[in-house]
Amino acid sequence: MASTAYRNGTHRGSSSLKVDRPLPAANLKSSSFKSRLAHSPGSVLRRSSPASFASKDSDGVPGRVRVAVRLRPRNAEELAADADFADCVELQPELKRLKLRKNNWDSDTYEFDEVLTECASQKRVYEVVAKPVVESVLDGYNGTVMAYGQTGTGKTFTLGRLGEEDTSDRGIMVRSMEDILADISLEADSISVSYLQLYMETLQDLLHPANDNIPIVEDPKTGDVSVPGATVVEIRDQQSFVELLRIGETHRIAANTKLNTESSRSHAILMVHVKRSVTEGDDIIPSENGDHSHLVKPSKPLVRKSKLVVVDLAGSERILKSGSEGHMLEEAKSINLSLSALGKCINALAENCAHVPVRDSKLTRLLRDSFGGTARTSLIVTIGPSPRHRGETASTILFGQRAMKVENMLKIKEEFDYKSLSRKLEVQLDKLIAENERQRKAFEDEVERLNVEAQNRISEVERSFADALENERRKCQMDYMESVKQLEEKLVLNQQKHDRDGKSTGQENGLSVSEEVLEMKKLLEKEIKLRKAAEEEVKTLKSQQGQHMQSEVGGDAEVLKLGKTLEDEAHEKKKLEEEIIILRSQLLQLTFEADQMKRCLDRGGSRNAFTGLDSSISPFRHPQPKDSGNEQKASIATLFEQVGLQKILALLESEDANVRIHAVKVVANLAAEDANQKKIVDAGGLSSLLMLLRSFEDETVRRVAAGAIANLAMNVEANQELIMAQGGISLLSMTAADAEDPQTLRMVAGAIANLCGNDKLRSKLRSEGSIKALLGIVRCGHPDVLSQVARGIANFAKCESRATTQGINSGRSLLIEEGALPWIVQNANSEAAPIRRHVELALCHLAQHEVNAKDMISGGALWELVRISRDCSREDIRSLARRTLNSSPTFRSEMRRLRIDY
Ligand SMILES: Nc1ncnc2c1ncn2[C@@H]1O[C@H](COP(=O)(O)OP(=O)(O)OP(=O)(O)O)[C@@H](O)[C@H]1O
Numbered sequence: 001m002a003s004t005a006y007r008n009g010t011h012r013g014s015s016s017l018k019v020d021r022p023l024p025a026a027n028l029k030s031s032s033f034k035s036r037l038a039h040s041p042g043s044v045l046r047r048s049s050p051a052s053f054a055s056k057d058s059d060g061v062p063g064r065v066r067v068a069v070r071l072r073p074r075n076a077e078e079l080a081a082d083a084d085f086a087d088c089v090e091l092q093p094e095l096k097r098l099k100l101r102k103n104n105w106d107s108d109t110y111e112f113d114e115v116l117t118e119c120a121s122q123k124r125v126y127e128v129v130a131k132p133v134v135e136s137v138l139d140g141y142n143g144t145v146m147a148y149g150q151t152g153t154g155k156t157f158t159l160g161r162l163g164e165e166d167t168s169d170r171g172i173m174v175r176s177m178e179d180i181l182a183d184i185s186l187e188a189d190s191i192s193v194s195y196l197q198l199y200m201e202t203l204q205d206l207l208h209p210a211n212d213n214i215p216i217v218e219d220p221k222t223g224d225v226s227v228p229g230a231t232v233v234e235i236r237d238q239q240s241f242v243e244l245l246r247i248g249e250t251h252r253i254a255a256n257t258k259l260n261t262e263s264s265r266s267h268a269i270l271m272v273h274v275k276r277s278v279t280e281g282d283d284i285i286p287s288e289n290g291d292h293s294h295l296v297k298p299s300k301p302l303v304r305k306s307k308l309v310v311v312d313l314a315g316s317e318r319i320l321k322s323g324s325e326g327h328m329l330e331e332a333k334s335i336n337l338s339l340s341a342l343g344k345c346i347n348a349l350a351e352n353c354a355h356v357p358v359r360d361s362k363l364t365r366l367l368r369d370s371f372g373g374t375a376r377t378s379l380i381v382t383i384g385p386s387p388r389h390r391g392e393t394a395s396t397i398l399f400g401q402r403a404m405k406v407e408n409m410l411k412i413k414e415e416f417d418y419k420s421l422s423r424k425l426e427v428q429l430d431k432l433i434a435e436n437e438r439q440r441k442a443f444e445d446e447v448e449r450l451n452v453e454a455q456n457r458i459s460e461v462e463r464s465f466a467d468a469l470e471n472e473r474r475k476c477q478m479d480y481m482e483s484v485k486q487l488e489e490k491l492v493l494n495q496q497k498h499d500r501d502g503k504s505t506g507q508e509n510g511l512s513v514s515e516e517v518l519e520m521k522k523l524l525e526k527e528i529k530l531r532k533a534a535e536e537e538v539k540t541l542k543s544q545q546g547q548h549m550q551s552e553v554g555g556d557a558e559v560l561k562l563g564k565t566l567e568d569e570a571h572e573k574k575k576l577e578e579e580i581i582i583l584r585s586q587l588l589q590l591t592f593e594a595d596q597m598k599r600c601l602d603r604g605g606s607r608n609a610f611t612g613l614d615s616s617i618s619p620f621r622h623p624q625p626k627d628s629g630n631e632q633k634a635s636i637a638t639l640f641e642q643v644g645l646q647k648i649l650a651l652l653e654s655e656d657a658n659v660r661i662h663a664v665k666v667v668a669n670l671a672a673e674d675a676n677q678k679k680i681v682d683a684g685g686l687s688s689l690l691m692l693l694r695s696f697e698d699e700t701v702r703r704v705a706a707g708a709i710a711n712l713a714m715n716v717e718a719n720q721e722l723i724m725a726q727g728g729i730s731l732l733s734m735t736a737a738d739a740e741d742p743q744t745l746r747m748v749a750g751a752i753a754n755l756c757g758n759d760k761l762r763s764k765l766r767s768e769g770s771i772k773a774l775l776g777i778v779r780c781g782h783p784d785v786l787s788q789v790a791r792g793i794a795n796f797a798k799c800e801s802r803a804t805t806q807g808i809n810s811g812r813s814l815l816i817e818e819g820a821l822p823w824i825v826q827n828a829n830s831e832a833a834p835i836r837r838h839v840e841l842a843l844c845h846l847a848q849h850e851v852n853a854k855d856m857i858s859g860g861a862l863w864e865l866v867r868i869s870r871d872c873s874r875e876d877i878r879s880l881a882r883r884t885l886n887s888s889p890t891f892r893s894e895m896r897r898l899r900i901d902y
Helices: 033-039 076-081 122-139 155-160 172-183 238-251 326-350 362-366 387-403 418-551 556-603 626-643 645-651 657-671 674-682 685-695 699-712 717-725 728-738 742-756 759-767 770-780 783-805 821-827 833-847 850-858 861-871 875-887 889-897
Strands: 005-007 061-064 066-071 089-092 097-101 107-111 114-116 143-149 190-199 202-205 267-277 302-312 376-383 407-410 414-416
Touching (some): 066 089, 097 387, 107 387, 114 122, 122 143, 122 155, 122 172, 122 302, 122 376, 143 155, 143 387, 155 172, 155 267, 172 238, 172 267, 172 302, 190 326, 190 362, 202 362, 326 362, 326 387, 376 387, 376 407, 418 556, 645 657, 645 685, 657 685, 657 699, 674 699, 674 717, 685 699, 685 717, 685 728, 699 717, 699 728, 717 742, 717 759, 728 742, 728 759, 742 770, 742 783, 783 821, 783 833, 821 833, 821 861, 833 861, 833 875, 861 875, 861 889
Parallel strands (some): 066 376, 143 302, 143 376
Antiparallel strands (some): 089 097, 097 107, 190 202, 267 302, 302 414
């Protein structure tokens, strides 16, 4: 092995220095361990032997044990005793060399990493010996600062001085902690301390002395050495640390030896555990919108656990010199034993021996990581100047020289930091929750905004739609009113002209009415267009609603609102359709009336002539000339085609009274056409009409409904029977009893009269009060009404007569039983031809059966029969009367008795 010592050439007669430089270029003066590593890429692990103080991995950084030598100044005793002698050492700090005098003319020269003279301040000692180690510890490496030297040479002075009186006296322990506390973050990192002494191979807790015999635990894999039984105190400030040191100091075993009045008898070991979170930059996670501001992916959370071990060894001494006896002698032996075990290990490591006797003492076991392990180690060897202790000084120097050859493999101790990860994730989670909350709020605000916007749009559309509808309705109404007014004015004018000019003007007026009709038709077409436009509008609204619904997924309230809007729109549409139908029906009526007027003018009749009151068959039947009849049929066909019967009938049940009135008029008009009657009945129109009659809500409705029923009951027997089956007979009877309006009574009488023509309904008509109803109706006195009554009585009498002839009926006439005879007799010679004709027929039918003859005679009917047989303008009736009188024995006998010449 190459020696690190070199001799003064003078002694060997050589001026050249034989320096074997095995040391790597590492430089203790550097304050930054990282920069040192950067400057020593060529450092080579010199030990190739697997023998090591601790197990090592190959991925560490080589780091030789650094050794400094410190010379204590002469103490009082030495100043006195050695006054005449030179120091045994001569220091050359600038060359980092130490000369150990052998005698006055010969010396050995040694090179150290640092040579500290007796004048070196505590601060400088700390900076060159301990500070680099402390920095390494802060970087995550283990570090050891150890003082070795003869007793009384200043080990405790170097390491353990608290410097409470004079801060410049502060030793390495205090200064190390100051630097550590200054560098770490108390929030993220932690420092804890254990303070132990190894005394006579027993490890004792200096912070809790009762806790002795603490076991040493070594991790065979990592080489980590721990003392789990030791008290561990967390340090948060310098003051509490100094307090701990003081406590430890008071518990440290010391003795007054010859060489040191306060000689430490134990090895003191301060362990400073530093736990630091690695603060590498977190990866920023871009959000969906590319925003990089808030989300970060926590990097792999690591914690670096490092340990600074400061070892104040007990003094090495020659037992004789120290004057130890008894127990102290045992102490001294134990101290020397452990120091010698340490020396052996260092020798073995320095020599790359296969075996390092680590287990020979607890001291070597404790320092397993410091020598040949993973720690960065700095050794300060303390020496005294006295030539009397030259041997001990030489021994100390050689210890230091051997230690310089020990190469450690520095490794950072990193662990996965679950706590830190958990903390980071919690922070991250909080951020995410806050972000989520922000986004949710923004989303809700957006939904709210869209809702408001949609509502505004809907309201706007509703408003404009309602306005448009209202305008159209008003316009139609006004047009309609205007048309009616114009027609009425023209009618008056036409009448006046007609009166003046006679028939010649009739044709012109007819032409102008035709023009009106054309105008009306145009109006109808316009209305149809309007309806289509309104339907388009509804479609557009529906599609807008659909779009809105799509854009507002999950917006239930909005969907409901839109549904409501749709309903409203549908309602509006229905109303519009109703209005269109009404307008059409009005137009139809106008057309009809115009036709009537034209015909009337053609005939030179009065307005009353086309009101329908003169209709002898049906109150609503349109007695039209062929051409106008065809036009009317065409109009009705158009209405059917464009609107549909079902829709028209549905309007009979509309909530709007006005709509019902118009609808019933349309139905009545439709019912006037034979071709429509069955369709109306099949579609349930009869039931609706009867319902209107029953509800008696409006005189007009009732009147027109009765007229429509009369039309339906006109020809088709099946319809008549349906009316009966649905309670129509009694309904008509009741209506006849309480109606006052002559038009209504005319319609009701007409309907009953039609029913009276059906043989099958005879008894039902009587039992449900129809004959009484007809007789009641005569109170009205209006000839048109009376004409319908007379027609009904004639029809009834005819059916009775037929039944009697067929042998179905044998009794007295129900008409006579119901008291109709007096009215019949009274109206047999009515001035109104229609009445007279029906009554004459009725009398003839009654007279055909002998069973009625007596009542007729007593009721004065015979005279009327005789008159009819003589004077009736209709030949058929006259001959019928004659035949009847001739065939009845009772009448003949009475005529004889009365001497009526017949
Ligand atoms: N560099 C120094 N400057 C001034 N005084 C010093 C210096 N070094 C040591 N001393 C003094 O020397 C005496 C012995 O020092 P210290 O107790 O530190 O020695 P030691 O090596 O720890 O001894 P031991 O091994 O017996 O414990 C003390 O009074 C101390 O103040």
